[in-house]
Amino acid sequence: MSGLDVTRLGREFIESIGRLCGPGEKFLVKFEEPTDERYGWVPTMRPIDKYIQYGLVLLDKPPGPTSHEVVAWVKRILGVSKAGHGGTLEPP
Amino acid sequence: MLPIALEKMTKIIGFIMHSSKEYVCVMDVHAPVSEDELRRVLGEFKGVIYQRPPLRSSVKRSVRRRAVHEIELLEYDGKLALMRVACDAGTYIRKLCWDIGLVLGVGAHMRELRRTKTGPFHESHGLVRLQELSEAVYRWKVEGKDDMLRKTVMPGEYIVCGMPLIVLRDTAVESIAHGAKLAAPGVSMVSERLRKGDRVAMLTLKGELVAIGKAVMSSYEIIEASKGIVVEPLRVVMETGLYPRAWKREGAGVDGP
Numbered sequence: 001m002s003g004l005d006v007t008r009l010g011r012e013f014i015e016s017i018g019r020l021c022g023p024g025e026k027f028l029v030k031f032e033e034p035t036d037e038r039y040g041w042v043p044t045m046r047p048i049d050k051y052i053q054y055g056l057v058l059l060d061k062p063p064g065p066t067s068h069e070v071v072a073w074v075k076r077i078l079g080v081s082k083a084g085h086g087g088t089l090e091p092p
Numbered sequence: 093m094l095p096i097a098l099e100k101m102t103k104i105i106g107f108i109m110h111s112s113k114e115y116v117c118v119m120d121v122h123a124p125v126s127e128d129e130l131r132r133v134l135g136e137f138k139g140v141i142y143q144r145p146p147l148r149s150s151v152k153r154s155v156r157r158r159a160v161h162e163i164e165l166l167e168y169d170g171k172l173a174l175m176r177v178a179c180d181a182g183t184y185i186r187k188l189c190w191d192i193g194l195v196l197g198v199g200a201h202m203r204e205l206r207r208t209k210t211g212p213f214h215e216s217h218g219l220v221r222l223q224e225l226s227e228a229v230y231r232w233k234v235e236g237k238d239d240m241l242r243k244t245v246m247p248g249e250y251i252v253c254g255m256p257l258i259v260l261r262d263t264a265v266e267s268i269a270h271g272a273k274l275a276a277p278g279v280s281m282v283s284e285r286l287r288k289g290d291r292v293a294m295l296t297l298k299g300e301l302v303a304i305g306k307a308v309m310s311s312y313e314i315i316e317a318s319k320g321i322v323v324e325p326l327r328v329v330m331e332t333g334l335y336p337r338a339w340k341r342e343g344a345g346v347d348g349p
């Protein structure tokens with residue numbers, strides 16, 4: 001894949017972030033330039049181990065177990081050393 | 093719904109922990125009240141409310157102010173009320189139901205609760221059950237196919253939705269990954285709405301999250317500036333070594349790509 005393809009896919013990914021929860025970001029451009037395909041990855045194209053390391057799971061939490069317990073299960077299922085949840089700190 | 097950040101993204105999940113939430117709950121009203129009366133009382137709970145955290149809670153039990161942005165009655169059969177509540181983080185829904193019962197004069201309590209929104213994430217983005225996650229891992233480890241896993245896990249970059257963004261030039265990435273401040277020449281693009289003092293997410297041109305920082309210039313100042321610091325780092329997410337070092341080293345000149 002060429003640098004130009006990666007730049008286009010990167011730009012599409014960046015735009016998808018803003019559109020997940022809103023109308024999308026409006027950008028001012030300072031330096032319009034391509035990215036070098038030799039370094040890093042468009043997030044959706046990371047090798048699977050990196051993809052998980054930089055990943056997020058939107059879990060359908062079963063009622064009953066605490067968030068803390070559920071996070072421990074997710075860590076074990078995916079074999080990751082660290083994970084953290086974005087709920088509230090206490091049961092509401 | 094519970095967003096769970098893995099490994100590198102663990103560092104920044106706390107940024108949405110304190111964002112607004114949306115719940116759907118079932119409230120049990122202890123004696124019949126009319127729907128009109130219930131709607132009138134629910135309306136009184138919209139806006140800023142005062143709550144003392146319940147006995148069994150993990151925070152200091154002093155009265156706190158929380159905003160209830162929306163409270164919508166979805167269904168009511170004279171006893172059970174299905175409601176949608178949008179509120180600040182740290183609002184106790186159980187307590188809210190209890191207090192609604194007091195104002196109704198007949199008492200009420202929360203029967204069931206489900207969170208439908210946390211920060212930028214909504215139920216409609218597609219939730220993953222533990223069972224599906226475990227099947228996806230099985231397919232990957234045993235059958236060598238990672239397609240399901242790539243659907244059940246999403247890039248953690250989406251955590252920063254809602255934050256203003258700065259897109260870095262390739263040459264600035266490695267120094268930010270090392271924890272350096274961002275200088276004006278390292279910027280490729282910036283969200284127009286960025287103001288001085290805002291929390292801002294710094295991405296590569298490929299969309300990878302490098303770090304979250306605090307803007308010390310507004311978007312228009314950044315576009316005008318030819319030098320100077322534009323962002324101070326708060327949390328670095330990206331590992332080092334992915335992008336080339338482009339800064340000057342003593343006696344080595346410029347170590348470019």
